[in-house]
Amino acid sequence: MIFKPAAIVGVWSIGLERHADSRGxxxxxxxxxxxxxxxxxxxxVQCNISYNQCxxxxxxxxxxxxxxxxxxxxxxxxxxxxxxxxxxxxxxLTYCGWAAFELTYENRECVYIPEGCAHGFQTLVDGTExxxxxxxxxxxxLADGVRWDDPTFGIEWPLPEPIIAERDRGYPExxx
Numbered sequence: 001m002i003f004k005p006a007a008i009v010g011v012w013s014i015g016l017e018r019h020a021d022s023r024g025x026x027x028x029x030x031x032x033x034x035x036x037x038x039x040x041x042x043x044x045v046q047c048n049i050s051y052n053q054c055x056x057x058x059x060x061x062x063x064x065x066x067x068x069x070x071x072x073x074x075x076x077x078x079x080x081x082x083x084x085x086x087x088x089x090x091x092x093l094t095y096c097g098w099a100a101f102e103l104t105y106e107n108r109e110c111v112y113i114p115e116g117c118a119h120g121f122q123t124l125v126d127g128t129e130x131x132x133x134x135x136x137x138x139x140x141x142l143a144d145g146v147r148w149d150d151p152t153f154g155i156e157w158p159l160p161e162p163i164i165a166e167r168d169r170g171y172p173e174x175x176x
Contacts, residue, residue: 001027001034007099008087010114012040014073015107027108029075030133040112041071044133052079052123052130058148058162060120061086061155061171065142071135072119075110076103079128081121082158086146089116096176098155103130118146120168122157147171 002015016027028034035042050059061084064070074083086098101111103121113119121130145168148155152174 001029001031003034003038006085006101006111008085008094008097008117009092011085011087011099011117012038012112013101013109014112015109029108029110030073041114041135044071044073044135046134046137048132048134049077050130050132052081052128053126054163055123055126055128056159056161056163057128058120058122058157058164058168060084060145060148060168061118062120062143062145063088063116063118064136064139065144068136068139068142069115071115072113073110073133074103074113074119074121075108075131076105077129077131078105079126080104080124081128081130082124083111083121083130084119084155084157085111085113086118086120086153086155087116088118088146090176092116096153096174098153100156120148122159122162124158145171146174150174152176
């Protein structure tokens with residue numbers, strides 16, 4: 001596995017170290033020992049799939065509040081997505097900053113998202129599917145989010161006029 005730190009403290013892009021031959025390739029997608037070497041959480045209690053029928057679908061920016069704050073590991077298993085992580089940790093050196101990653105079926109990279117960061121994505125092609133690993137169980141009463149277009153953050157999304165749920169449109173502006 002190839003670990004690359006992102007511009008946001010504690011966020012990592014994780015690529016595959018492929019062992020290829022004429023049949024294809026083999027690669028380790030997760031290893032508890034390698035995660036421990038990088039000081040990363042490696043206990044995941046829930047896995048989710050997000051299937052998105054249309055290009056331009058935007059989901060986010062989501063997180064869970066304590067005591068169910070969660071680490072997420074997100075990988076695109078079909079199609080392509082513009083994946084965004086937003087730092088909402090007031091004590092962080094990158095507070096209110098964001099980083100974007102292109103996750104595709106072809107590059108098979110994933111993003112490691114620490115507690116206290118919001119996450120969202122916009123699909124770049126029809127039929128995009130993302131696979132999530134979560135360190136905490138979903139707690140509806142602690143689920144929260146910030147606006148995808150909040151001027152406090154200035155996130156630059158690749159496609160205009162996203163397809164977005166009313167819930168995600170309705171988050172109030174962030175007050176740091």
